Amino acid sequence: MAIEASETPVGSMVPDGGSSQEPATIRLYGTAVDSIVDGPGLRFAVFVQGCTHACPGCHNPESQPACAGTVESIDSLVASIEANGLVGGVTLSGGEPFEQCAACLVLARRLKERGYGIWIYSGYLYEDLLEGRPDPLAPDLLSCCDVLVDGPFVQELNSYDLTWKGSSNQRVIDLAASRAAGRVVLWQTSDSFPEVPASW
Numbered sequence: 001m002a003i004e005a006s007e008t009p010v011g012s013m014v015p016d017g018g019s020s021q022e023p024a025t026i027r028l029y030g031t032a033v034d035s036i037v038d039g040p041g042l043r044f045a046v047f048v049q050g051c052t053h054a055c056p057g058c059h060n061p062e063s064q065p066a067c068a069g070t071v072e073s074i075d076s077l078v079a080s081i082e083a084n085g086l087v088g089g090v091t092l093s094g095g096e097p098f099e100q101c102a103a104c105l106v107l108a109r110r111l112k113e114r115g116y117g118i119w120i121y122s123g124y125l126y127e128d129l130l131e132g133r134p135d136p137l138a139p140d141l142l143s144c145c146d147v148l149v150d151g152p153f154v155q156e157l158n159s160y161d162l163t164w165k166g167s168s169n170q171r172v173i174d175l176a177a178s179r180a181a182g183r184v185v186l187w188q189t190s191d192s193f194p195e196v197p198a199s200w
């Protein structure tokens, strides 16, 4: 359920676990309830509003202004995802999810509790996110996610032959394996595909 939009970008910089200060809303560019292009399997894609990267050739330029889009209740968004019994995973994309880090963290934690696999796209690099840039909560959000597709879109490196990414500089990173190894480990398609709902 979309609720009244304001001119204020939605939540960031709240203390970890501080439930009274957790954002209850997230500003969205849109959703795709049955995406097959934002990661493996049938996924619910959440496109957040707002991105400062301004990549030339951006596929969603309307998603860049921070105060556009619609403000959505996170509870309602989770309910919409749960109501879709076919999706086994959720992808957070944009816009830039890490520029609504607190709201995306609340959403990702709730989805993780419910057993969803979570992919996340970012124009920031994994190494910067691990260091808490652009938001101190970035490492916490990463810890809720299974795969990160990182780096800005570079038009000169665009190819339609690439899998799950738009330009060859971007990396599809297996976050659990990277955490365990202490270095970047790329996601291997054969390890996780197909991703299907537990009810299948």
Ligand code: SF4
Binding pocket: 051, 052, 053, 054, 055, 057, 058, 059, 060, 061, 063, 064, 094, 095, 096, 122, 123, 152, 153
């Ligand atoms: S990071 Fe993505 S949404 Fe943001 S400007 Fe670049 S291509 Fe567009």
